[in-house]
Amino acid sequence: MARTQGTGSGTGIDRSLTGLVGGAFGRLGRAGGLVFLLAGLVLSGFGAYEGAYAAGWAGTQGTLTVQQCEVSYPSNASRSSRKNRRPVRCEGTFVSQDGKSTDSNAGVQVRRRYAQGAELAVQQAEPPTAEGQAEPPTAEGARDAEYVQAGMDRAWRWFGAFFSGWVLTGLGVFCLATGFAPFGRSRISFDAAWEAAGRGVTRSVVIGMIGVGLVGAGVAFLVSYFS
Known part of the structure; x- marks a missing residue:
């Protein structure tokens, strides 16, 4: 009788553990x-x-004339990631296609370096206003804008x-x-x-x-x- 009780008690514990494990994996x-x-x-x-933006469906179309390009890696990047990934940022002057927006401190992330004077087709993402709406492309608003390199392959x-x-x-x-x-x-x-x-x-x-x-x-x- 004692042996039967012990077996029943052990079975109950096993079932409880199974239920707890099953519930934990269900939540997982x-x-x-x-x-x-x-x-x-x-x-x-x-x-x-x-x-x-890359397709030219949003933002302001224009050209960024490259002044310099720099390659920068995160301080904790591994050797393999440094070899396989080259985060390049090119800076220069942006001029919108209609000539209404300019930014002498524009910068865009690209996949490779470009020589000084190269012209990159980019889209300017207008900075938001206090109400959360996009500002019109003006020389003043362009200073806080972000840029995306345009091209259908990237899009x-x-x-x-x-x-x-x-x-x-x-x-x-x-x-x-x-x-x-x-x-x-x-x-x-x-x-x-x-x-x-x-x-x-x-x-x-x-x-x-x-x-x-x-x-x-x-x-x-x-x-x-x-x-």
């Missing part, structure tokens, strides 16, 4: 889903913002990032809705999570977002390669 899956969702939204938003790369964000967002929605953790040990299997997602609109939303994201990103990066 939803927390991971939230991270994927936020990362996807940020990536899509940033890609759309930069892509619109398509940013649009690729925009669609890549859809993939992360779709994965985040799936994990949030089902509790599935795509990394490490999960409380539920992928098959069970996929079946649960099919009981509502979750599966259709996830398939649509990931499908559009993969196709859009693939087309955008392919077009940028041949641009």
Whole structure:
């Protein structure tokens, strides 16, 4: 009898531990889903913002005449990142296409160095006013403006990032809705999570977002390669 009680007590403890572990991994899956969702939204938003300026759909079109270009690395950058990434900032004078906006202290991040006197096609992002609205392109307002190097090849790369964000967002929605953790040990299997997602609109939303994201990103990066 004592042995039976001991076995029952041990089984109860095992079940409690299993429930705690399962609940912890369920929360971990939803927390991971939230991270994927936020990362996807940020990536899509940033890609759309930069892509619109690079394509010339937003901002003020103009030319930046290079005075100097500098390569700078973060102090904690590794040797491999220093070799594979060259963050270059070129500074010079910006003049808008209509001649109404000038900035003698303009600067733009680019992928390589340019010689002094080189003319770069850039888009000026007008600085916001106190009310949050964009200022008109004036000589005074240009001093606080940011600049993006223009070009459809760059724009398509940013649009690729925009669609890549859809993939992360779709994965985040799936994990949030089902509790599935795509990394490490999960409380539920992928098959069970996929079946649960099919009981509502979750599966259709996830398939649509990931499908559009993969196709859009693939087309955008392919077009940028041949641009």
